[in-house]
């Protein structure tokens with residue numbers, strides 16, 4: 198899979214991609230991520246990418262020309278172009294699996310008061326939001342999407358990871374995890390986890406998953 202990111206802050210994106218699992222997927226060639234500086238397509242001597250909103254109001258809006266100029270050379274028949282935006286489809290596991298099946302994704306990160314509407318209208322296939330909260334721009338959303346997709350690509354995770362992914366796909370919260378020491382400041386590890394009885398451990402974990410999901414995220418069961 199190839200992912201292109203278009204942003205005025207490439208230096209926010211690049212260091213995160215170099216870490217851990219993401220770095221491994223990229224190193225293994227399973228995933229290629231290219232980050233493009235929108236300012237390379239800025240207008241005039243000042244390489245301007247923004248302007249005041251028509252109709253008035255506070256702040257600035259990203260102009261369409263630099264975004265179209267950045268995206269069009271990257272785009273092919275099989276590209277899927279996404280604008281990170283607070284009014285987009287809310288990102289969840291089912292959205293991640295749908296996007297992970299694509300060969301090429303282009304992520305556009307807005308900033309300031311947003312992006313000229315013609316970008317959403319005439320350049321993008323979909324708008325995606327990572328949740329109902331206000332951010333300063335699309336960069337954190339792009340990283341969230343890239344990391345979630347990278348975990349779904351074939352060969353990126355070992356068996357343990359695949360199982361972990363399955364449990365999310367099954368729509369249940371994870372059971373509690375413990376490591377040493379067996380007692381810490383008066384809080385002990387549940388006896389069953391020390392018993393060595395794998396059937397009992399599996400049953401305890403499934404019950405805790407179901408109880409946690411019912412209590413905290415009944416929406417996942419519905």
Ligand code: JEW
Nearest residue numbers: 281282283307308310327328331332334335
């Ligand atoms: C997000 C891109 C670009 C995504 C998610 N929020 C907000 C907002 C902004 C400007 C005007 C109106 C609302 C800030 N902003 C972005 C925010 C993505 C841009 C500008 C974003 N939350 N926020 N899930």
